[in-house]
Amino acid sequence: MEHIENSWHLARPYLDEITQQFYRLLFTLAPSARDFFPVTLQAENGRVVRALIRVLRLVNRPDDLIPVLQQLGRDHRKFGLQAAHYEAVGTALLGALKHCLGPAWTPEVERAWAEAYTLVARSMQEAAADAEAEAVEPPYWVGTVTEHHRLSWDLALVRVEPEEEIPYHAGQYLSVAVPQRPRLWRDLSPANAPRPDGSLEFHVRAIDGGWVSRAIVGHTQPGDVWTFGAPMGRLRVDRESGRPVLMIAGGTGVAPLQAIVDDLGRWTDNPEVTLFYGDHYWDDLYALDQLQSFAASNPWLTVWPVVEEPGSVPGVEEGTLAEAVTRRGPWQEHDILVSGPPAMIEATVAALIRTGVHPSQINYDPFLAM
Ligand SMILES: Cc1cc2nc3c(=O)[nH]c(=O)nc-3n(C[C@H](O)[C@H](O)[C@H](O)COP(=O)(O)OP(=O)(O)OC[C@H]3O[C@@H](n4cnc5c(N)ncnc54)[C@H](O)[C@@H]3O)c2cc1C
Ligand code: HEM
Known part of the structure; x- marks a missing residue:
């Protein structure tokens, strides 16, 4: 892991070059892979290389990573991939890193990246093959x-x-x-x-x-x-656990939490759910009316609107979601679901951990973003 982290630290400033080299190599090794990507690669904006590197840096956390890879493998069935595509992506990624790192690309570094890629690609391919064999789900x-x-x-x-x-x-x-x-x-x-x-x-x-x-x-x-593609993500409420639930939603990140609340609405004996829903301005809180009227008939749900702009509506929580939520804690007993733009997730998770919440209490998607 140390080899991956140290070499990534050196390679990181050259991400654009790595991305260009990756695509050059990939389309030479597997010309048919070109059809999976948009006509203008500029629109792809290095997402796949960034995603690959994020995943490979997490291989030392298999308990978290493997379920995510299984979903990702099922999702990637939408492309109609063959084993040769996985091989080409691995070779292209390692080749691009090698090109960029020069003498820092030692045999130990190469082995570390190659082993990580093999593990990741194998998990995804096995999940895709299982889905194929079950024949219950289409590829898309x-x-x-x-x-x-x-x-x-x-x-x-x-x-x-x-x-x-x-x-x-x-x-x-x-x-x-x-x-x-x-x-x-x-x-x-x-x-x-x-x-x-x-x-x-x-x-x-x-x-x-x-x-x-x-x-x-x-x-x-x-x-x-x-x-x-196939459904992904791990946000869910365990109704059997007896633990109260804290939900934190920024912007359209409220959507999956609305879906969960909608689902819980089928029962009356739900755990207590506290939902903080925030955005920059009061008018941005487009789902608030619907959530509040749902809360009025479902007493297990409490909704706290939060706005960043000061003084916009009297009596409303002000500040970022991280600030509002930590002000209203403690949350050490809760299962916590966070959903929204990556920067908001990162700030909120960090603030909760600073107040003594254990990381295992917190769930967010995509797990790979952080
Ligand atoms: C798990 C998950 C669920 C999502 N669910 C929803 C959803 O229900 N509704 C929804 O509208 N979006 C949702 N998104 C975001 C969505 O996937 C896209 O990222 C978003 O719509 C931007 O795509 P784009 O092609 O318009 O922007 P791009 O062309 O990809 O990006 C343009 C620029 O905007 C920046 N950018 C990208 N996303 C954001 C952002 N959220 N805030 C600020 N800057 C950004 C990029 O860094 C880039 O500089 C979700 C994202 C994830 C990871
Ligand atoms: C180890 C193997 C792989 C991993 C971990 C992986 C991971 C990912 C992830 C996380 C995304 C979403 C990126 C985002 O939206 O930010 C993605 C998208 C994508 N992947 Fe993969 N992938 C792998 C293999 C492959 C292979 C073999 C191909 C085909 C040659 C491929 C083609 C794509 C394409 C075309 C996209 C969509 C790009 C876009 O629309 O911007 N991936 N991959």
Whole structure:
């Protein structure tokens, strides 16, 4: 592990060069892999190389990593990969790191990266092969958009009806490709628990300069066909544990928590759930009305709105979610679910740990982001 960390520390400033070299090598070794990636690689923006490196740096935590790799392997069935693609990705990644590290790429360093990649690729391929053998899940799902309307100028609600039911559980997310941006996959979380008709509701916020989110908010229309990979993620509530639950949602990160709350609504004897829901401005809290009216008829749920802008609404929690939540603690007895932009997750998790919460109490997705 030390070899991976030390060499990554040296290679990190050259990530752009590593990415370029990775694709050069990959498309030479396996030209057919070009078809999996978007026409403009600029739109891919080094996501895959960053993801690969993040995963390989976690191989010393197999208990956490293996379940994630199993989901990722199932998800990657959407590409129709062969063993040769996995080999080519490994060779290209190691070749790109070697190119960049020069003499620091010693045999020990090479062995460490190669072993990590083999373990990761094997777990993903085994999970994909198991899914293949079970033959209960297709490699991907398609669904038709039945509704698209704006909840605010930069936020859209999109309803999709899959042809075949997608076997997700409330709190999970799906990798999605939309017709306006072919082969650019983005993660989105259904905001509803699975329904008898299989329909999914998504809340998508247009990010400044974002390739996919702006296309969805601005140009999606009924009749569009969306493609989905296998469900991923580990946010869930253990109703049997008897422990109270703390949920912390930033922005559209509220969607998977809404889905879990929606699911819990099937029971009356739920654990006590406290949901902090925050954003920059009061008007950004688009899901608040719905959550508050749900809480009014489900006494196990308490909702705390939080806004960063001071003085916007009297009596409302102010500050970042990390500040608001730690002010209202302690949370040492709770199971904790955090959902939102990566920076918000990172700040909130760090603040909770500083107040004495044990890391094992906290869950967030994607696990690979941190
Ligand atoms: C597990 C998971 C679940 C998600 N669920 C949802 C969801 O339900 N609804 C939803 O709208 N989005 C959700 N997202 C975010 C979504 O996957 C995309 O990352 C987001 O829509 C931006 O994609 P893009 O192609 O528009 O931006 P890109 O073209 O990928 O990025 C453009 C620029 O914006 C930056 N950026 C990317 N995302 C953000 C962000 N969230 N905040 C600030 N800057 C950002 C990038 O670093 C880049 O500089 C989820 C993400 C994850 C990991
Ligand atoms: C060890 C093996 C692998 C791991 C750990 C891995 C991991 C990942 C992860 C985490 C993502 C999501 C990235 C994000 O959205 O931020 C991703 C996306 C992707 N992966 Fe893999 N992957 C592996 C192998 C492969 C292989 C063999 C191929 C094909 C040659 C491949 C092609 C892709 C593509 C095309 C995307 C989508 C890129 C985009 O839309 O931006 N992956 N991978």
